[in-house]
Amino acid sequence: MLKFIGHILAVLTLTVLTQLGGIAWLLALAFRRRFIAFVGLYLALSISALWVAPMFGRTPLPCLSGGAFQMQSVMYCALNRQYVVPELQDVVQTFAADMERAHPGTKTQVLDANFPFVTGFPLLPHLSHHDGRKVDLAFYYANDSGYLPSTTRSPIGYFAFEDGPSDCPDATVSLRWDMAGLQGFFPDHVLEPRRMTTALQLLVSDARIGKVFIEPHLKARFNARSDKIRFQGCRAARHDDHIHIQL
Template identity: 65%
Template sequence: MQSILYCALNRHYVTPELSTVLQDMARDMAAAHPDTVTQVLDAGFPFWNGMPLLPHLSHNDGEKADIAFFYENENGYLRGQTRSPIGYFAFQNGPTSCPKRWPSLRWDMAWLQGVWPNWSLDDRRMATALRLLKNDPRVDKVFVEPHLAQRYGVTGGKVRFQGCRAARHDDHIHMQL
């Protein structure tokens, strides 16, 4: 988990199959890029099957998890680091076709963006992570903003846009069985 906070709030529960998928991904990432740390953000809530893990619209069955982005600065890969303390809300702005409307979970939090370090995505690790998820037959869907899917050459198939009313996925990768 990216933060002990996710464990303390019981937001880290997954099914045994998803646990295996996440462990396999972490192993494959480290094999492709030695010393890589793959971090999970939100996963599932253990008490009521079918109860969404707010503010998510899903994460209600232990078969979904959010994976932190991989970052670098001028000195290289930032092992186990995220731009925000919780891994969310440090957005990678790009073109979108979503109109501004209410209700929506597509928060931009423009006021907060200047607080985060000015780190770049680690393109090699991001591309590898998205390809691993796209090619894993156990994974059913991967949500990431279209401009990032295009940037990393993983458009189509199980890599999808989550829609204009759901939370943005340009600060993390959502994957589900």
């Protein structure tokens, strides 16, 4: 019974994290060397998704890109979280190229996007990344020597928050984590103001983008006045560690 429960938990966990991992685990149960079989099956399913997902309206963002944009970590590709609809892929590519043109040497880094299949399938812990029309972008950072390309304060691009005023009340249960215990471990990089200002201007100027989520104190800090730039609300995760865009 405990073994059965363990398999159920493994399937649920792998499905939540990667969408395809639960299927790979179930198939691996038919093999004697289960873990090796799981790794092989998961790789096969993930690689197949690169070609199959476009048939269902989603396309993978390139994981090994040497151009103006890149996935912030190969982890997002390993977990199948780099998929978007073709229109959003073009938005990201255009935005990154425009950023590099405005500030030569700029690298735009992509964080969580969406899973390859099934509209409505949740990409936790996000509340809205379920249709291929949303993607998160990393902030642009600098130190005393200047702009830091391909760099984020956090190893995964999330949870290194920029402190600022908030009207959200303290809540016992909330996705608005402070992660206070982690903040001291992150390097003291600062937001690169020219690139952050340009990024927000470019994003709101693209007619294909419907909303941009960022914390109000950062909207004010970088003088972003567009109504497209919104506060995501007190019940959602903080957006002073990344920029969320959606069609």
